[in-house]
Amino acid sequence: MPLIDLANPTRFLALTARVLPWLIGLTVVTFVGGLYLAFFVAPDDYQQGATVKIMFIHVPNAWLSMFVWGLMSVAALGTLVWRHPLADVAAKCAAPLGAAFTFLALVTGSLWGRPMWGTYWVWDARLTSVLVLFLMYLALIALWRTVDDPSRAGRAAAILTLVGAINLPIIKFSVDWWNTLHQPASIMRLGGPSIHWTIQIPLWAMTIAFTLLFLALHLAAMRNELMRRRVRTLRLLQAQGARV
Amino acid sequence: MSALSALLVRDVRVALRVGGGALAGVLFFLAVVVLIPFAFGPDLALLQRVGSAILWLGALLASLLGLDRLLADDHADGSLDLLLMGRAPLELVVAMKALAHWLTTGLPLVIAAPVLGLLLNLDLDAMAVVTLTLAIGTPALTFIGLIGAALAAALRRGGLLLPVLVLPLTIPVLIFGVAAANAAVVGPMPVATPLTILCALTLVSAVIGTFAAAATLRHGME
Amino acid sequence: MTLKLAGSDLACVRGGREVFAGVSFSVAAGEALVLTGPNGAGKTTLLRAIASLLRFAAGRLDFQASDPEAVLAEESHYLGHQDALKPSLTVGENLAFWADFLGVAASDSGKGLAAVGLAELARTPAAFLSAGQRRRLSLARLVAAPRPVWLLDEPTTALDARAQEILAALMRDHLKGGGLIVAATHGVLPLERASELRLGGAA
Numbered sequence: 001m002p003l004i005d006l007a008n009p010t011r012f013l014a015l016t017a018r019v020l021p022w023l024i025g026l027t028v029v030t031f032v033g034g035l036y037l038a039f040f041v042a043p044d045d046y047q048q049g050a051t052v053k054i055m056f057i058h059v060p061n062a063w064l065s066m067f068v069w070g071l072m073s074v075a076a077l078g079t080l081v082w083r084h085p086l087a088d089v090a091a092k093c094a095a096p097l098g099a100a101f102t103f104l105a106l107v108t109g110s111l112w113g114r115p116m117w118g119t120y121w122v123w124d125a126r127l128t129s130v131l132v133l134f135l136m137y138l139a140l141i142a143l144w145r146t147v148d149d150p151s152r153a154g155r156a157a158a159i160l161t162l163v164g165a166i167n168l169p170i171i172k173f174s175v176d177w178w179n180t181l182h183q184p185a186s187i188m189r190l191g192g193p194s195i196h197w198t199i200q201i202p203l204w205a206m207t208i209a210f211t212l213l214f215l216a217l218h219l220a221a222m223r224n225e226l227m228r229r230r231v232r233t234l235r236l237l238q239a240q241g242a243r244v
Numbered sequence: 245m246s247a248l249s250a251l252l253v254r255d256v257r258v259a260l261r262v263g264g265g266a267l268a269g270v271l272f273f274l275a276v277v278v279l280i281p282f283a284f285g286p287d288l289a290l291l292q293r294v295g296s297a298i299l300w301l302g303a304l305l306a307s308l309l310g311l312d313r314l315l316a317d318d319h320a321d322g323s324l325d326l327l328l329m330g331r332a333p334l335e336l337v338v339a340m341k342a343l344a345h346w347l348t349t350g351l352p353l354v355i356a357a358p359v360l361g362l363l364l365n366l367d368l369d370a371m372a373v374v375t376l377t378l379a380i381g382t383p384a385l386t387f388i389g390l391i392g393a394a395l396a397a398a399l400r401r402g403g404l405l406l407p408v409l410v411l412p413l414t415i416p417v418l419i420f421g422v423a424a425a426n427a428a429v430v431g432p433m434p435v436a437t438p439l440t441i442l443c444a445l446t447l448v449s450a451v452i453g454t455f456a457a458a459a460t461l462r463h464g465m466e
Numbered sequence: 467m468t469l470k471l472a473g474s475d476l477a478c479v480r481g482g483r484e485v486f487a488g489v490s491f492s493v494a495a496g497e498a499l500v501l502t503g504p505n506g507a508g509k510t511t512l513l514r515a516i517a518s519l520l521r522f523a524a525g526r527l528d529f530q531a532s533d534p535e536a537v538l539a540e541e542s543h544y545l546g547h548q549d550a551l552k553p554s555l556t557v558g559e560n561l562a563f564w565a566d567f568l569g570v571a572a573s574d575s576g577k578g579l580a581a582v583g584l585a586e587l588a589r590t591p592a593a594f595l596s597a598g599q600r601r602r603l604s605l606a607r608l609v610a611a612p613r614p615v616w617l618l619d620e621p622t623t624a625l626d627a628r629a630q631e632i633l634a635a636l637m638r639d640h641l642k643g644g645g646l647i648v649a650a651t652h653g654v655l656p657l658e659r660a661s662e663l664r665l666g667g668a669a
Binding site for chain 2: 080132135136138139142143146147152153155156159160162163164166167170171173174175177178181
């Protein structure tokens with residue numbers, strides 16, 4: 001089935017109905033595998049002890065927080081340039097998921113930081129950049145909720161997403177720069193001069209697991225959103241029919 | 245008079261005649277600068293150290309004033325429809341409106357900054373540099389705010405949404421503006437580095453802001 | 467003058483709802499088209515779409531003018547429900563701005579004010595105008611910055627008898643000068659020969 005057929009909402013719903021159970025199953029399997037690897041294969045850090053294993057949740061979440069914005073940017077181009085019918089649905093459903101992953105990255109980063117730095121929050125470059133990213137996610141979600149008409153909200157959100165995508169590297173660069181100005185060099189160490197395979201493999205496994213989780217949740221959310229829009233259209237038609 | 249200069253003149257006229265004109269932003273700026281010592285305490289040494297940061301913060305918040313009205317008024321009274329039907333491209337129209345906003349909101353802030361610097365015990369060098377960085381950076385704030393203004397106009401809901409959308413995007417300008425101001429006074433970094441980056445940010449935001457705002461208005465008409 | 471505006475099979479969708487479909491018309495220089503129909507039938511939507519403020523979902527719109535590069539939006543006046551006036555500017559300043567912005571060189575705001583009978587109010591802030599006077603000021607825009615296509619949305623609203631005569635005279639002169647008019651109305655427009663396009667009346 002060519003990819004363009006997915007543009008049809010009905011076909012999309014049918015396809016995802018078949019695919020979703022398998023995807024959920026695969027997600028569960030990779031999570032189990034990843035967690036096993038993280039807890040039993042990866043060694044403790046000689047400085048941090050077992051708390052370093054928060055990294056196996058923190059890093060995938062941080063990666064996903066940026067990946068989701070990238071995905072939304074592609075969807076934004078789909079809305080503005082190619083007028084793909086499902087693009088704004090994809091963007092709308094991705095935003096809360098991206099915000100959740102960013103929030104988890106912040107929380108796990110903060111919990112990780114407590115034993116290391118002695119406080120729950122430090123204005124270091126990475127945490128600060130992620131905090132700003134979180135703010136931008138919330139702004140985008142607020143924008144989605146402000147307008148009733150989904151297609152108008154979709155276009156406005158698409159523009160804001162693209163502006164955000166251009167600004168994110170600038171913001172990251174600015175925060176890094178600002179951080180080197182104001183902080184002594186207390187850089188978060190990821191676990192040694194080179195990343196040994198016993199850490200790399202669980203890290204990759206957890207990253208794949210979280211990415212699959214995002215995909216499953218995203219597809220499910222898109223199905224819900226399409227249903228919601230159908231209900232809305234039916235309601236509009238009902239009102240229009242009653243008008244005559 | 246050409247179309248775009250007529251637009252500039254009209255917008256400046258309206259801004260000056262309505263609701264306090266250019267003074268509204270300056271008064272807000274003054275209010276913020278007055279509040280800070282009440283929060284920090286009257287320690288002059290401390291105020292001097294954070295003075296340029298306070299001025300930048302006050303200018304940032306004050307330049308958000310009136311942004312929601314920038315495009316929403318034209319949308320509400322039907323002027324935007326006609327602006328779209330003129331012979332000038334929408335991007336230039338929007339850029340002119342941004343320029344008018346800066347002339348009536350940003351520029352007064354730049355002029356007021358040295359005076360307010362006295363309240364914060366800044367010395368002459370610091371005041372000069374802060375004023376320069378504000379002169380370069382406030383246009384960036386206006387252009388970034390233009391995006392939020394366009395969204396507020398196209399979606400017809402302004403209020404708190406606009407600052408939430410705009411503020412994260414202004415963070416780089418704030419960082420480099422304050423860094424340039426401080427570098428000149430405290431060193432050891434040469435002031436040229438953050439200053440040139442600030443100039444770059446203003447130029448980039450001028451382009452992104454006008455194009456994003458124009459695109460929002462076009463799409464929002466439907 | 468080779469002025470022609472023709473639409474075939476036009477459709478518009480707003481907020482997920484199809485407002486109209488299969489609309490076709492043709493207007494040439496010196497001709498007028500009157501849009502009629504109940505509220506919600508899409509008269510305003512059609513006018514705004516012709517003015518390029520909205521997009522057509524389907525169909526074709528052809529515009530020909532003596533200048534082959536002419537863009538319809540730049541050659542038409544749109545008179546909507548709103549007046550596009552800034553209350554803090556005077557009558558003269560408001561009109562002069564639109565004359566400068568919408569017109570080519572030699573747009574004449576004095577002539578525009580005189581044509582609608584507002585010349586003595588030139589220095590009055592627009593906030594003090596009555597509804598009828600505001601409407602007349604909008605009409606002055608059409609005179610001060612000449613453009614061949616007029617898109618009028620219920621132009622007689624808020625006009626008293628004398629103002630309606632002024633409007634009739636303006637429209638006649640415009641058509642005589644080779645322009646064309648597309649106007650939406652609920653009532654009767656003072657045009658001798660005008661073709662009618664009825665919208666709406668669904669089901």
